[in-house]
Amino acid sequence: MKIGVLDHVSIPVSDLTRSIMFYDAVLIVLGLHRTAGGDDVAGYGADSDLPCSFWILKETGSNAAKPGLGLHISFRAVDREQVHAFHAAALAHGGRDAGRPGPRPHYSSGFYGAFVFDPDGIKIEALVREDLL
Numbered sequence: 596m597k598i599g600v601l602d603h604v605s606i607p608v609s610d611l612t613r614s615i616m617f618y619d620a621v622l623i624v625l626g627l628h629r630t631a632g633g634d635d636v637a638g639y640g641a642d643s644d645l646p647c648s649f650w651i652l653k654e655t656g657s658n659a660a661k662p663g664l665g666l667h668i669s670f671r672a673v674d675r676e677q678v679h680a681f682h683a684a685a686l687a688h689g690g691r692d693a694g695r696p697g698p699r700p701h702y703s704s705g706f707y708g709a710f711v712f713d714p715d716g717i718k719i720e721a722l723v724r725e726d727l728l
């Protein structure tokens with residue numbers, strides 16, 4: 596069995612309800628669903644029988660969201676259409692454009708991605724690495 600380097604990522608959000616609405620709409624196009632949650636947290640994964648790979652947490656004092664270019668989270672897409680759907684869903688649900696869908700050959704030869712800022716200003720991305728397909 597191959598084991599990846601990352602198990603999960605979690606980020607703090609200032610308004611959990613607003614962020615759930617945003618991430619529900621944005622991540623569904625990439626095949627991730629909200630499969631766990633509580634009063635202060637929501638978790639997303641590809642299957643409810645597997646652990647969540649992405650979590651949003653209601654911020655509290657010491658874990659306040661720190662938007663900016665120093666942090667960004669990248670989600671793998673299966674094709675260019677998913678990248679475009681991700682970008683469109685993000686903009687339609689309160690996200691801000693940070694890089695329209697398109698090739699980024701300066702990153703790698705098969706890189707096709709899109710970047711947005713979530714409602715708290717955290718930079719997220721969807722990409723397909725066409726050279727690995």
